[in-house]
Amino acid sequence: MVTVTQGDDVPRDARRWWALGALVASMLVLGFDMTILNVALPTMADQLGATTGQLQWMADAYIVVFAALMLPAGLLGDRFGRRRMLITGLVIFLAGSLVGTLAGQVDWVIAARALMGVGAALVMPLALSVLPSLFGPDERTRAVGIISAASALGLPLGPIIGGFLLNHFWWGSVFLVNVPMVAIGVTACVFLLPETRDPASPKVDVVSTALTASGLAALIYAIIEAPGRGWGDALVLSCFAVAAVLLAGLVLRERRTERPMLDMSLLAHRGFLLNTAAATLVMFALSGLMFVLPPYLQAVLGNDALGTGVRLLPMMGGLMIAARTAQPVVARFGSRAVVAVGLVVLSFAALLGSRTTTDSGYGFTALWLSVAGLGFGFSVVPAMDGALAALPRDRAGSGSGLLMTLRQVGGAIGIALLGSLLAGAFRDRLDVTGLPARAADAAGDSVVAAHLVAEKAGSAHLAASADGAYVHGMGLVLLVCAIASLAAALLAAAFLPSTRPARNEEAEESPAVVTLTGDARQ
Structure with a gap:
């Protein structure tokens, strides 16, 4: 070879x-x-x-x-x-x-x-x-x-x-x-x-890699464990402190390294920083949303696994349509307008979804899921393109790596933080009156566990309470997504530079589209 x-x-x-x-x-x-x-x-x-x-x-x-x-x-x-x-x-x-x-x-x-x-x-x-x-x-x-x-x-x-x-x-x-x-x-x-191969590339920094992995793991662990242990628990607070120290150490080390693996100086470019922040917030919301939706469709609405997968298609369809049509829209109206409007659409969809009740049915869910998919696509693609366009050509590679990394971090924190909000709200709202202590504790683990306990106990009241508690928690999660998206939209409208991509070959093979389709998740 x-x-x-x-x-x-x-x-x-x-x-x-x-x-x-x-x-x-x-x-x-x-x-x-x-x-x-x-x-x-x-x-x-x-x-x-x-x-x-x-x-x-x-x-x-x-x-x-x-x-x-x-x-x-x-x-x-x-x-x-x-x-x-x-x-x-x-x-x-x-x-x-x-x-x-x-x-x-x-x-x-x-x-x-x-x-x-x-x-x-x-x-x-x-x-x-x-x-x-x-x-x-x-x-x-x-x-x-x-x-x-x-x-x-x-x-x-x-x-x-x-x-x-x-x-x-x-x-x-x-x-x-x-x-x-x-x-x-x-x-x-x-x-x-x-x-x-490229022999001239920077060496892998083992210390920076270890600081990144351990710092993120400590942060995610603290967020996930906080609802059960309490936000003031000694272990949770210790993990937050350890995460802060490790990630601060990472930033200091990378700033002092001549050829850093994670080039933090890229964040000094205003267009890159603001567009990256917008794209990261979108992934925060998308990842949290994809985590809380399947249990609602499966446990609350009673669909089987295949039916749940099919019922997620409206959001995927909206996302893919927007991702493929965002470039010409940006060419006409500018990236700032498209990102801001996309975030407003996303905020509206999340706000609409937060009004879901146990009696809403799937038709209402499909409606706001479709709108959410369009908002995701029209905000994240031009935001990523704008981030990379704000950098000098010779720094596009390192900028793309930093952008992808921060988006993944946003997704991980979205699942941890929004999932923890859901878990706490579900446990607080669930009515376990009359259940033995072990059964009550098991029912509070998840909506699926609550339905299993309800089935064994023959309690229709517990099943109905589980559905109501889960929908309440999901509504809070979507409300947080709506507020975060609206705040990001206002910041984008106020501070993002407005750019229109050149119509050439490089624009057509936008790394943003590749990045979007490669790592959008659960």
């Missing part, structure tokens, strides 16, 4: 489109794996006895590891070979999927998700970085479009595939489905991809 260094001429290898197929398979797996777990969470809460906090960790273990390792993973590929590290990432992802398939306890599922996060952190940046070695400028736009479409297709496929599997097999099948796809990707990468 030929090794190509950065800047070499691209060979016209007839196998390049087959190689692209390998990358498409890899990105498709990441795409649907980011949403497939959402419909499985209620089933796993039932069959594994998982609490809301444990469900949060199942979702967050993947995102925390992904966010912490994405930048060093890209640098490992630059230095030691992108094909080699891409294959390594796929193998690790495959191993995590097998662990998840065979897991019989909650802790093993969380460990499997964390291992899959390691693999995804290698696959995501490296699958995109090998494209310049395969395609010349005249074909690259088409290749980026194909790989972006594959990633986007995975988002709505995830809940549908997950729902179908859960209706016919056991919950571990949502992990097993990754195995053949990843195996095909590994085989194709071995035989079809050229090896490329």
Whole structure:
């Protein structure tokens, strides 16, 4: 296999489109794996006895590891070979999927998700970085479009595939489905991809990587544990303090490093900072929303897993439509107007959703989900494009890495914070009068657990109370999303620079579209 260094001429290898197929398979797996777990969470809460906090960790273990390792993973590929590290990432992802398939306890599922996060952190940046070695400028736009479409297709496929599997097999099948796809990707990468590297890239900073991972883990742990232990609990406060120290240490270390892995000086560019903040807030809301919706559709409205996946499509449809049409709208009206309006639409959708009652039915939910999808797409795509456009051309690569990392962090905090708000509100509102202490404690773990206790106790009152408590908690979560989105909209309208992208080839292969379709999640 030929090794190509950065800047070499691209060979016209007839196998390049087959190689692209390998990358498409890899990105498709990441795409649907980011949403497939959402419909499985209620089933796993039932069959594994998982609490809301444990469900949060199942979702967050993947995102925390992904966010912490994405930048060093890209640098490992630059230095030691992108094909080699891409294959390594796929193998690790495959191993995590097998662990998840065979897991019989909650802790093993969380460990499997964390291992899959390691693999995804290698696959995501490296699958995109090998494209310049395969395609010349005249074909690259088409290749980026194909790989972006594959990633986007995975988002709505995830809940549908997950729902179908859960209706016919056991919950571990949502992990097993990754195995053949990843195996095909590994085989194709071995035989079809050229090896490329960039020896001039910065070295991987092990200390900064450790500070990022441990700081984020301590922060997420404190947020998830706070509703159960209390926000004033000594362990919770200690974890917040440890997280603050570790993340402050990360910032100080990166600011003093000559070639930082996480270039914090990029935040000095106002356009980059404000657009990145807007995109991060959108992911905060999206991740929290995708966490709280499936239990509502499944436990409260009574849909099966497949029905739940299908009923999430209105939001995915709105998101994909907006993501594909945002660029021409920005070209006409400017990024500031589009981002601000998109955030207002998102705020309106969340506010509408917060008015949901136990008697609202799915029609009302589909309405505000569609509006929310449009708001997400019209705010996040131009925000990411605006962030990268605000940087000098020679810093676009490091800026893209920082942007993707902060978006993942926003998603992880969204699941932790909004999930904790939901758990606390559900437990406070649930009426467990007359239940034995152990049954009352079990019912407070989640709406699924409450329904199981109600079924065993033959208590229709408890089931109705669980539905009402969950809808109340979901309403609070959506209200917080509405307020955060409206505040972001006002800041965007007041301070964002308004830009109109140039109509050229580089604009067409916008990294923002690739980034959006590659990592939007649970």
